[in-house]
Amino acid sequence: MTNSDSILEMINVSKTFPGVKALDQVNLTIRKGSIHALMGENGAGKSTLMKILYGLYTPDEGGEILFDGQPFTPKVPIDAIRTGLAMVPQEISPSGNLSVAANFFLGRELRKGFLMDHQAMNKETAKVLDELGIPMEVETLMQDVSVAKAQLLAIATAVSYDAKLIIMDEPTTALTESEVQQLYKIVRKVQERGISIIYISHKLGEVFELSDEVSVIRDGEYIGTKQTSDITKEELINMMVGREMDEMFERERVEIGETLLEVNNLSLPGKFEDISFDVKKGEVFGIAGLVGAGRSEVVEAIFGYKAAQSGDIYLHGKRVEIYKPMDAIKRRIGFVTEDRKLTGLMLNMSVTDNMIMPELSPYVKSGLISDELASHVAEDMKKQLRIKTPTVDTIIDNLSGGNQQKVLIARWLLLEPEVLILDEPTKGIDVGAKAEIYKLIVELARLGKAIIIVSSEMLELLSLSDRIMVMAEGREIGIVDREQATQEVILEMAAGGDVPSEQTIDTSDLRIEGVA
Structure with missing residues (x-):
């Protein structure tokens, strides 16, 4: 029926x-x-x-x-x-080298004889875009x-x-x-x-x-x-x-210790200028800003993906030089990138291979990688992080986004980092997976790790962070304690405004959207 x-x-x-x-x-x-x-x-x-x-x-x-x-x-x-x-x-x-209209008609091009009728395609594309109220020049190349x-x-x-x-x-x-x-x-x-x-x-x-x-x-x-x-x-x-919302997530505030990481006047011309902050043991340090503010570029510089041209980085009070990711890894800095598929994962490799990738030496026996040892370690991480996968030999491209993200986090936990950078840690994942990652972040802070989070989700930053640095157009606008931080304050700063001097609203009871 x-x-x-x-x-x-x-x-x-x-x-x-x-x-x-x-x-x-x-x-x-x-x-x-x-x-x-x-x-x-x-x-x-x-x-x-x-x-x-x-x-x-x-x-x-x-x-x-x-x-x-x-x-x-x-x-x-x-x-x-x-x-x-x-x-x-x-x-x-x-197709970036083709025009808007050519992309619109890709695979069904209008023709005049044997030749493509670009004039007709431009006209028809403009008509549909205009009807839908989409302002776009039809002859513009898609790469622009x-x-x-x-x-x-x-x-x-x-x-x-x-x-x-x-x-x-x-x-x-x-x-x-x-x-x-x-x-x-x-x-x-x-x-x-x-x-x-x-x-x-x-x-x-x-x-x-x-x-x-x-x-x-x-x-x-x-x-x-x-x-x-x-x-x-x-x-x-x-x-x-x-399960009910109140069973999912509640931010535990943990003891914050001595300064672990310090960044002074870090600069990369065209990307960011004079960025200074520190992160302490047990602290979750948030970085906020609008798209294009330079947030990802700053943390990429700290990890050595795109090294800064000037400025200093200190660990435990000692200046360190980080020009490439291996420099950061040796100093026990981990980094979960924003685009897990493009820059984080090897999609055609197994869960185990993705976990052990940065440092293979612990799994080598008699000059060869021990599959048994690697699988045993991966199985332990699978249980600890509740990664949903049939086996640790499963190709990672077959896992959901949330479980792929957990594998990335597991990769760095195996290296026992002191500093863990998370760039958009819950991008494109569901509410339940978010709650589990939030719990993991708090647990890592409780263990004395210094956590840096870049996030575009305002309530995520407000709920998780102990302090938030706000950036705009590559500049550091200011750092706000959680007692000062509200959505209005952060957005005003991200738009280029100043740090409010008398804002003292406590956000300790704030909850992330969709998570208690």
């Missing part, structure tokens, strides 16, 4: 991989013209379900998919596109277009396929707040055209801002669907993780 109000019905859909039941009789119904949020922790099965829908995976026998009332069995993505289904992936990969506009172009391209349903996977991950607001407007314009949207996000705020309904998948099973207006954030989180 089909539902005439529905554009999509997925009924008892299952998918099994070797050793893993990824989906177990999952149901999903999407109403025509609705924005439907799909929620769940990393590894819950959201991506697998969408890949089945888009023709990238074949489901197990026994389930059924109906699209606009008709049986739907896409074998490849083009089957889905021709039927009226389009996907905007989390990571856009446009921002990430935000590339995301909007991908949405416009999906609309141009005459899509009835568009899947949007984490569309705001790399966007600034103003860019997010612009994307919201475009999403609503798409909805006004009668197009349904499956909106996948880990950000609870935008789910409640945009969606009409929300469905939750947990551990490969369908938990339920609610009208967004009828559910609270606390109830939604409970559906996602199966």
Whole structure:
């Protein structure tokens, strides 16, 4: 029995991989013209379900998919596109040497005889962009277009396929707040055209801002669907993780000891100038700022990825020279990079190999790496950090984002660092995985580690940090104690304002969005 109000019905859909039941009789119904949020922790099965829908995976026998009332069995993505289904992936990969219009028509170019009709493509692209309110010059090369506009172009391209349903996977991950607001407007314009949207996000705020309904998948099973207006954030989180918010995270304040790391007047022309701060044993030191403020560049310099041209770094009061990552590693500084897939992980290697990569000597016996010893150590870290993987021999690209992040953290814990730098530690991971990483950060601080966190999530910084350094346009605006720090104070400073002199609001009871 089909539902005439529905554009999509997925009924008892299952998918099994070797050793893993990824989906177990999952149901999903999407109403025509609705924005439907799909929620769940990393590894819950959201991506697998969408890949089945888009023709990238074949489901197990026994389930059924109906699209606009008709049986739907896409074998490849083009089957889905021709039927009226389009996907905007989390990571856009446009052809940088082609124009906006050429990217818009990539693979379906308009021709005049044997030649491409650039004039017609420019005209049609401009028409669709204008209808959606997307300001963009169609002859601009994509390499000169921002990430935000590339995301909007991908949405416009999906609309141009005459899509009835568009899947949007984490569309705001790399966007600034103003860019997010612009994307919201475009999403609503798409909805006004009668197009349904499956909106996948880990950000609870935008789910409640945009969606009409929300469905939750947990551990490969369908938990339920609610009208967004009828559910609270606390109830939604409970559906996602199966436990109450107050069981998830509460920041423990630990004893802070002597100064461990000190940075004086660190500079890299064009990136940052005269950055000075210190981090103590047991302290969580946050670095805040808008996109482009130079936060990542500062911590990359401390680790030796892109060494500073001037300034000094001290450990235990002694000046050290760090020109490359190995210099930092030898001095027991660890660094979890912002982009775990691009600069952190070897995606085609196993969990074990990724953990032991920086320092192989502890696993060498008779001149060869001992697989048994390495696997034993990796298995211990898997248990300690509760890494969800069938085995430590599993290729890491098959793990969810949250579990990949835990493997990266495990890598540095094996080296017993005194200083651990975490650049966007919870980027693109779900609420449950965030809570576990927050607990781990606090535990490391309790053990006397000096923790530096760069984060774009304001409440994450406010809740975790003992002090926060705010940057703007490569400059250090000031350092704020947690008793002074509020969202308003940090944002004002990040916009280039001064450190408030009389702000004394205690934030010890603040909670991260979605986490108690």
